[in-house]
Amino acid sequence: MAQNPNMTHLKISELIVLPPLWIRCDGSDPEHTYWLGAEPLKAGSKITGISFHMVKCDGPTADKTCFVNLEELKTAHKVKHHSSIVTTKGFAQYELISAAAMDDTILGCESNISIDITWHTVDKILQAPPLCSAATLNIMLESGDPRSPVYPLYRELQFLLALAEGLKTGVTEWPEPLEAQPAFELVQEFLLDLKKKLDGCCVSGNKNETESIKSDTAAVDSSIKSIFSERGDLDFAEQLWCKMRSVCSYQELVECLTLVIKFLEHGEIQPWIHQGSSSLLSKLIQQSYHGKVEAVSLSGITPIQMLLEIGLDKMKKDYVSFFIGQELTTLIYLDYFVSTSVDLQEQVHRLQKLHHMLEIMVSCTVLLQFKHENLFPLTQTCLKYYKENPLNEKQVFQLPIRPALVKKFYQNDHPEMWKVDITSGHGQKEVKTTWQVSANPPVEHMISSNIGLFCDSTVNGSSEERMYFVAKAECSQVHFT
Structure with missing residues (x-):
């Protein structure tokens, strides 16, 4: 009324x-x-x-x-x-x-x-x-479904997150090791193998090394092998990360890095690394080329930061390799996610976003048999959302499709x-x-x-x-x- x-x-x-x-x-x-x-x-x-x-x-x-x-x-x-x-x-x-x-x-x-x-x-x-x-x-x-073909990469990311949290709080909660063999032994074997190759005593072993790296990333499901597998161009720092991501204590981490620096200082190895890396370890490696490695105090948060840096470098390249290899985007669009101009914590946060997008693409490929014509627009939607918003695994991403497809x-x-x-x-x-x-x-x-x-x-x-x-x-x- x-x-x-x-x-x-x-x-x-x-x-x-x-x-x-x-x-x-x-x-x-x-x-x-x-x-x-x-x-x-x-x-x-x-x-x-x-x-x-x-x-x-x-x-x-x-x-x-x-x-x-x-x-x-x-x-x-x-x-x-x-x-x-x-x-x-x-x-x-x-x-x-x-x-x-x-x-x-x-x-x-x-x-x-x-x-x-x-x-x-x-x-x-x-x-x-x-x-x-x-x-x-x-x-x-x-993310994190054990049935996912990229679950090994998820566990690798969890280790990286534990390091980032330890860097922030001063207390590192070490996850369960990814390998049964202690990280120190893996690193030692790796360095000795490189030394032998440098000495010319061993020209074989490339195949075993490649297989070891692949096994480190673990049993990639057969249905996804064609679109996601370990890169074949891992440099020294990245291969070292593959050995050290099973570190389960601060003391073991210090022992591993001490051994690496010792080998570099004595010129027992001459490892190669990708251009563009700004990690502390990469700088030490570049110095070793000239026969002089500056002293680094492996105390406090320095060892954690060193390992976090090489892990970040390696995993960024993993995600970039997938998205560009599948022609889902270009490096220009990924620049925000792999930028080194922000602090380490923000770099880790952006890496989480890349992983979430990877899980979505892989799930749509494996479970729904999506092809490039569907994955490409979905990738653009995810990239746009994550450039403007924080990580949100509750976010519902939408994609217009033809009903016949599913x-x-x-x-x-x-x-x-x-x-x-x-x-x-x-x-x-x-x-x-x-x-x-x-x-x-x-x-x-x-x-x-x-x-x-x-x-x-x-x-x-x-x-x-x-x-x-x-x-x-x-x-x-x-x-x-």
Whole structure:
């Protein structure tokens, strides 16, 4: 009444457009109403009417025979709104890859890849989306799944993060070593092998060294070998990192670096390193070329920083090699992520972003068999987001795709959500009826003693019956003019 300009007896001098009003209901009425809503209709600053909404919910149920018939829905809409012509629009959401559905023993892993599909002209309730529909892929991926082909690289990154944290706090929590053999022994063998090669005593061993490096990065899954494997151009510092990433104490770290510096000082090795490295170890190596290595005090945080620097250099090149090797971007676009103009902590943070993007690309390649034409735009989306935002593994990255590309992953599966919008009228006089089924409660406050029953997930076409919630949203309008 307060919004109606025709109610002159209320003597409201100036009408103020009120915000939408929503009332949360407990669903205890016969129609199980959970929301009532009202919002003003406007033409400029003038109030022309009120639109009322009602949301009703039922469930959960596995009995699809109780679902309403589409023609009945359309007829009810026409009668209620005195319409002769209605249009229908469908929406379906399918879970393509769910960590929980694949293996519910992996606690805390919330990775999920789903697809939203919309289309016009719905033929029947729970209709499978036509291949000409518009579709958007939703990707939320947490790093660190042991089943991922790049899990060894993730563990390598965790070691790097432990070093960065130790540099910041002064206390290093050493992770479980990546190799069974002590890091000091690995480093010693590595240096002695290089010394032998320099002395000309051993010309073989290249093959074994390469195999050792590859085994250090660990069992790359056969399905991903073609797109991600250890680089073949590791320099001395990078190979040293591969040996020392199994260091499990500060004392062992100091012993390893002391041994390396000793070999450099005595000229027992003449290692090569990539250009552009600014790490302290790289500077010592360059000095060794001229027969003079400055004294370095291996105390305090210096050893931690030295190891962190060579690890950063190595892992940056790993990620750059992948993204450029797969022609997903160029070095110009990666410059922000591998820049050395920021402090070490920020460099590590940006490296985490690169790893998260890598996990997304590899998952889409292995699980969904995506090709370059799909991975390229997805990479650009991720790069743009991470240039402007901090690391966020809860972020949902979206990619428009053709439904045919992933149809085999959902064609025999049950949707997480399916709904139809029945619409008539135009502009402000448009009215809509929405009918929806979903595997999750459609409203947060929905009370049901059987709410746990819907959790029976299906994976890639399982024939198990799912529990569904049914919701219906209707509207009506009152016009003042």
